[in-house]
Amino acid sequence: MATARQDFERFVGWLYREDKQVPEDVRRLAHLAMGHFDALAGTSRQRNQRSVYLVGLIRERLAQVVDAPPEIRVNAVAAAWPWARLRHLTLGPFRGFRNPEPFDLQKQIILFYGPNGSGKTSLCEGLEYALLGDVEEAGAKRIAARTYLANDHARRFAPPVLKATDYQRQEMDVVANADTYRFCFVEKNRIDAFSRIAARPNNQRAELIATLFGMDQFNDFVGHFNESIDGQLVLSAAKQLMLTGRRTALGADKAAVDGEAAARQRLRDEEVALATSYAEGTDYAGLKQLIGSAEAPGRLQELDDLLNAVPPALIGARRHALVDAFAKAHQCQESLAVLTAELHAQGDQVSFKELYDAVLALQKTTGDRCPACDTPLQGAIHVVANPYEKATGGLAQLHALGELQQRQGDAQRALTQASRDLRQSLTPLATFVDAQQEQASVAGQFLSGLAAEPQGIWWAALYPPPAAEDAGANVLEQVLAVVDRIEAQDATSRQVQQDRAPLVAERQRLLDFQLKVQAQDQKDAALTAAIKEANARIAAFDTDNAELIAQVAQEQQEIARDTPLKATYDRFLEELKAYREQLPGQLLAGLNDTALTLYNEFNQSDLDADKLASLHLPLTGEDKIEIAFRGNPARRVDALHVLSEGHIRCLGLAILLAKAKSMDSPLIVFDDAINAIDHDHRRGIREAIFESDHFVRTQIIVTCHSNEFIKDIQQHLPAQRRQDCQVYLLRHHTGDYQPRVSGNVETRNYIAKARTARNALNDRDALGASRQALEMLSNKAWQWLGYHDMGLLTVPLAGIGAEPALRNLCEALHKRLRDARTFEHANKEPLIEAYGRILGIPAVNQVWMYLNKGTHEEADRDDFDGEHVESVVQTLEQIDLLDFRRPR
Structure with missing residues (x-):
C-alpha cells in the first residue's frame, strides 16, 4: 500500500491549495486518516467496517489533530465539476x-x-x-x-x-x-x-x-470509504420525536377532558333531535318509554303481543259453488238415465249389433267359412248368405245405435267427474267440522260418513231438495249452514290481515328507533370511559416517561456532537473522490x-x-x-x-x-x-x-x-x-x-394521468388510467414478492396461454400477503390495506366497481362519486410510493 499512501499524502497537500475552500475540520480529518493509514486500509466498506473504525477515530482524536500543511506539497488539478x-x-x-x-x-x-x-x-x-x-x-x-x-x-x-x-x-x-x-x-x-x-x-x-x-492501489483505497457514516452517528432526534409524540397524545387527552361539557351537550342535543324525529313533542325519556324494556314493557312489547297472535287461515268454501256442484251432479245423472232408457227401448237391436260385431271379429280367423256352421263360403257346397257381408250391412243399418252408445259412455264419464268434484267441494267442510269438534251434528255425521270415492248416486237423498220437508232437506240445509259459517270466518280473517299492516309498520319503526337509542346510549358510555382514561394518563405522564425524558437530554448532547462530523465526513469524501479523478x-x-x-x-x-x-x-x-x-x-x-x-x-x-x-x-x-x-x-x-x-x-x-x-x-x-x-x-x-x-408532451405515467384527470374532474379518464396503473403496480408487487421467494400465487386462468384476470391477481396478492405470517417488510401492511380497500375488504365499497365502470363506455349514466374516485387514485398513489425494487 506504499503507493496508495503516497497518493493520499499528495491528496492532503492538495487540500491546502489556495484555490480550495476546504473547512478546517476536513483537513484535520485528512491528517487523522493519514496518521492511521495502514489500519484504515485494512478495513473495507463491507458491513460498514471503514465507517465504524473511522467514526471511532474521529470522536476520540479529531480535536487534537493540528491543522497544518504536510511537508510535501503537491500540485493537483481541481476535479470538482463546474456545474451541477x-x-x-x-x-x-x-x-x-x-x-x-x-x-x-x-x-x-x-x-x-x-x-x-x-x-x-x-x-x-x-x-x-x-x-x-x-x-x-x-x-x-x-x-x-x-x-x-x-x-x-x-x-x-x-x-x-x-x-x-x-x-x-x-x-x-x-x-x-x-x-x-x-x-x-x-x-x-x-x-x-x-x-x-x-x-x-x-x-x-x-x-x-x-x-x-x-x-x-489508491483507487481501491478510496473505493472502500462508505458513502455515508450516518449509520454510526446520532443525527436524528428519535427519542425527542417519541417524547413529542407522547406529549401530543397527552395534549389530546387534555383537550378531551376540557371539552367534556361540550361533548355531553352535543350528546344531549342529539338525543333531543332523535326523539323529535320520532314524533313532534316527544322527549328522549318518552321515546325510551315507548320502546320499553323487560322490566318496564312499553308500546313495542304491546305490539309484539298483538302481532304474535295467529289469525285463522282462509278455507275458501262458497255456498253458491257447492250448490252448483250438487246441481251439476244431478244434471249429469238425469242425462245418463235418459240415454240408458233409450238403449233399453232398442234392446233387440243392441243384440243384433253385438252379434254382428262378434262375426266380424272372427273374419280374420275363419274368413273362408261360416263362423257358426263351418260351411265354406265358396264352392259346390256353400252357405246361402255370406255372414260377413250380412254383418257389415247390418252394422251400417245400426249406425245410429252406435252413436247412442257413444253418448251414453260420455254421459257416464261426465257423471263420474261431477261426483268427484262434488266430493272434493265437501272436503274443506269436513275439515272445518272436525276442527270445531261438531262431528255429532247432522252435517258432521253426513260429512264424516262420506267415503273418499263414494259410489252411485250418493247425493240423491240431499239433492234436489224434496218438496216436503224431510230428513234429506234438513241435512242439505245443515251442510249449507256450515258453508255460510266458513264464508263468515274467511271474511273475518281477511279483515284481520288487513288490520295487521299498520301495526307491523309501527313496530318496525319502533325497532329502528330502538337501535338508534342503543347507539346513542353507547356513545354516552364511551365518552365517560374515555374521559376517565384520559384523566388517568394525564396524572401518570411524568412518572411513566421519566426514563425517556432523561434519554432525550442525552440524545441532544450526542446530536450536537455528531452533526458537525457528518458534514465534515461528507465534504472529506467529496474532496477525496474529486482528487482521485484527477x-x-x-x-x-x-x-x-x-x-x-x-x-x-x-x-x-x-x-x-x-x-x-x-x-x-x-x-x-x-x-x-x-x-x-x-x-x-x-x-x-x-x-x-x-x-x-x-x-x-x-x-x-x-x-x-x-x-x-x-x-x-x-x-x-x-x-x-x-x-x-x-x-x-x-x-x-x-x-x-x-x-x-x-x-x-x-x-x-x-x-x-x-x-x-x-x-x-x-x-x-x-x-x-x-x-x-x-x-x-x-x-x-x-x-x-x-x-x-x-416539449410539452403529456406524461404517459398512469398514476400521473389519473391524478391530472381527477384534478380536472374528469373522473372517467381518471378511472381508466387507474385501471392501467393497478395492472402495472400489481405486476410490480408480484415481482417484488418474487424477490422475497414469495412469488408463487394461485391464480385462475381462462385457458392455455391466458393472462390472469386483474381482480384474480389482486385477490391472490392480497391473500398471499395476509397468509405470510412470518414475512415482515415495510411494504406488507400498506399493501394489505390498499388491496383490501380496492377489493372491498372487510366491507363492500365502490372502488372495484368504479375501476370496472371507468373503463367501459356507458351512455347517459350518472356522474361518478368524486369521493370514491379520489379514494381510487389516492390508494394507487399510496401503492406507488412503496419501494418494489430488488433487494440489494
Missing part, C-alpha cells in the same frame, strides 16, 4: 436543425423520442460539441468539423449555446472540455464496437481495451464492483448461476477482461470467450456507466444507446438506470426511437423523481427542413 446540471441548449443552424431551436434541460431526466431521421442524432451531436468541443463522427468520416456540422439548407453552422446551473443555483456557460466530459456520453456506436471485440485479433482487442481501463492514468480505475453490479442488474432474468460473482477489468491494454460466474466463483474465465454478443453489449454499457458513476458525473447522455441492446435486457437496464439509486443524483438525457421504452421509463420512474422528468417528441419536418419539436 445542464439548464438550456440552443441548437441551430446545426446538422439537421436549420433554424435555432431552444431546449429546456433543467429536469433531472430528459427523454427525446421520435422516428429515425427526426433530429435525435443531431441533438446529441450538439451536446457533444458543446461539452467536448468536437464531434467524434466528423473525425471518423474525415470531414472538417464545420463542414460536417453545418446545416445543408441554411448553408452555415452556429455553435450550440449550452447553459448550466452551478452549485449555487446560478446560470453559467458550459465551457467545452474533452477530458472532463468525454465519459458523460454513452453512445450506440461505442457499445456496438465493444461487442465486436471478441471477433477481432488479439492485438486489435488489446489496443481497444487499453483505451478504456486502468486501476491502482490522478493521471486513473480514468477507468475502480470500476469492477460497480460494473459487475450493473451487469447483473441488466441481466436480472438470467439464472443466478449465470450472473457474475466477480469481474476483473484489465490493468493494461494487454490484459483480459476476466469474470467468474456465481455457479463456479473460484474459476475465472475470459469474458469475451464465454459471453454472447448481447451479454458483451451489456458489459460494455455497464463499464461506461460505471465510469461515469465513479466520476460522480452530473450528466449521462444516452445517444440511441438503448437500440444497441437486445430487447431481453432492456427491462434490467431501465430499472438499473431510472429506478435504482445508482443515478439518483445524475442528470440523464436519452434519445430513443422506441415509444414503448420511453413509456416504460415514465411508468416505472419512482414517484419522488417523476416530476423531475421532461419528455420531448421529435418529428420529421413538413417541408421547411426544420424538425418539429414538442
Whole structure:
C-alpha cells in the first residue's frame, strides 16, 4: 500500500491549495486518516467496517489533530465539476436543425423520442460539441468539423449555446472540455464496437481495451470509504420525536377532558333531535318509554303481543259453488238415465249389433267359412248368405245405435267427474267440522260418513231438495249452514290481515328507533370511559416517561456532537473522490464492483448461476477482461470467450456507466444507446438506470426511437423523481427542413394521468388510467414478492396461454400477503390495506366497481362519486410510493 499512501499524502497537500475552500475540520480529518493509514486500509466498506473504525477515530482524536500543511506539497488539478446540471441548449443552424431551436434541460431526466431521421442524432451531436468541443463522427468520416456540422439548407453552422446551473443555483456557460466530459456520453456506436471485440485479433482487442481501463492501489483505497457514516452517528432526534409524540397524545387527552361539557351537550342535543324525529313533542325519556324494556314493557312489547297472535287461515268454501256442484251432479245423472232408457227401448237391436260385431271379429280367423256352421263360403257346397257381408250391412243399418252408445259412455264419464268434484267441494267442510269438534251434528255425521270415492248416486237423498220437508232437506240445509259459517270466518280473517299492516309498520319503526337509542346510549358510555382514561394518563405522564425524558437530554448532547462530523465526513469524501479523478492514468480505475453490479442488474432474468460473482477489468491494454460466474466463483474465465454478443453489449454499457458513476458525473447522455441492446435486457437496464439509486443524483438525457421504452421509463420512474422528468417528441419536418419539436408532451405515467384527470374532474379518464396503473403496480408487487421467494400465487386462468384476470391477481396478492405470517417488510401492511380497500375488504365499497365502470363506455349514466374516485387514485398513489425494487 506504499503507493496508495503516497497518493493520499499528495491528496492532503492538495487540500491546502489556495484555490480550495476546504473547512478546517476536513483537513484535520485528512491528517487523522493519514496518521492511521495502514489500519484504515485494512478495513473495507463491507458491513460498514471503514465507517465504524473511522467514526471511532474521529470522536476520540479529531480535536487534537493540528491543522497544518504536510511537508510535501503537491500540485493537483481541481476535479470538482463546474456545474451541477445542464439548464438550456440552443441548437441551430446545426446538422439537421436549420433554424435555432431552444431546449429546456433543467429536469433531472430528459427523454427525446421520435422516428429515425427526426433530429435525435443531431441533438446529441450538439451536446457533444458543446461539452467536448468536437464531434467524434466528423473525425471518423474525415470531414472538417464545420463542414460536417453545418446545416445543408441554411448553408452555415452556429455553435450550440449550452447553459448550466452551478452549485449555487446560478446560470453559467458550459465551457467545452474533452477530458472532463468525454465519459458523460454513452453512445450506440461505442457499445456496438465493444461487442465486436471478441471477433477481432488479439492485438486489435488489446489496443481497444487499453483505451478504456486502468486501476491502482489508491483507487481501491478510496473505493472502500462508505458513502455515508450516518449509520454510526446520532443525527436524528428519535427519542425527542417519541417524547413529542407522547406529549401530543397527552395534549389530546387534555383537550378531551376540557371539552367534556361540550361533548355531553352535543350528546344531549342529539338525543333531543332523535326523539323529535320520532314524533313532534316527544322527549328522549318518552321515546325510551315507548320502546320499553323487560322490566318496564312499553308500546313495542304491546305490539309484539298483538302481532304474535295467529289469525285463522282462509278455507275458501262458497255456498253458491257447492250448490252448483250438487246441481251439476244431478244434471249429469238425469242425462245418463235418459240415454240408458233409450238403449233399453232398442234392446233387440243392441243384440243384433253385438252379434254382428262378434262375426266380424272372427273374419280374420275363419274368413273362408261360416263362423257358426263351418260351411265354406265358396264352392259346390256353400252357405246361402255370406255372414260377413250380412254383418257389415247390418252394422251400417245400426249406425245410429252406435252413436247412442257413444253418448251414453260420455254421459257416464261426465257423471263420474261431477261426483268427484262434488266430493272434493265437501272436503274443506269436513275439515272445518272436525276442527270445531261438531262431528255429532247432522252435517258432521253426513260429512264424516262420506267415503273418499263414494259410489252411485250418493247425493240423491240431499239433492234436489224434496218438496216436503224431510230428513234429506234438513241435512242439505245443515251442510249449507256450515258453508255460510266458513264464508263468515274467511271474511273475518281477511279483515284481520288487513288490520295487521299498520301495526307491523309501527313496530318496525319502533325497532329502528330502538337501535338508534342503543347507539346513542353507547356513545354516552364511551365518552365517560374515555374521559376517565384520559384523566388517568394525564396524572401518570411524568412518572411513566421519566426514563425517556432523561434519554432525550442525552440524545441532544450526542446530536450536537455528531452533526458537525457528518458534514465534515461528507465534504472529506467529496474532496477525496474529486482528487482521485484527477490522478493521471486513473480514468477507468475502480470500476469492477460497480460494473459487475450493473451487469447483473441488466441481466436480472438470467439464472443466478449465470450472473457474475466477480469481474476483473484489465490493468493494461494487454490484459483480459476476466469474470467468474456465481455457479463456479473460484474459476475465472475470459469474458469475451464465454459471453454472447448481447451479454458483451451489456458489459460494455455497464463499464461506461460505471465510469461515469465513479466520476460522480452530473450528466449521462444516452445517444440511441438503448437500440444497441437486445430487447431481453432492456427491462434490467431501465430499472438499473431510472429506478435504482445508482443515478439518483445524475442528470440523464436519452434519445430513443422506441415509444414503448420511453413509456416504460415514465411508468416505472419512482414517484419522488417523476416530476423531475421532461419528455420531448421529435418529428420529421413538413417541408421547411426544420424538425418539429414538442416539449410539452403529456406524461404517459398512469398514476400521473389519473391524478391530472381527477384534478380536472374528469373522473372517467381518471378511472381508466387507474385501471392501467393497478395492472402495472400489481405486476410490480408480484415481482417484488418474487424477490422475497414469495412469488408463487394461485391464480385462475381462462385457458392455455391466458393472462390472469386483474381482480384474480389482486385477490391472490392480497391473500398471499395476509397468509405470510412470518414475512415482515415495510411494504406488507400498506399493501394489505390498499388491496383490501380496492377489493372491498372487510366491507363492500365502490372502488372495484368504479375501476370496472371507468373503463367501459356507458351512455347517459350518472356522474361518478368524486369521493370514491379520489379514494381510487389516492390508494394507487399510496401503492406507488412503496419501494418494489430488488433487494440489494
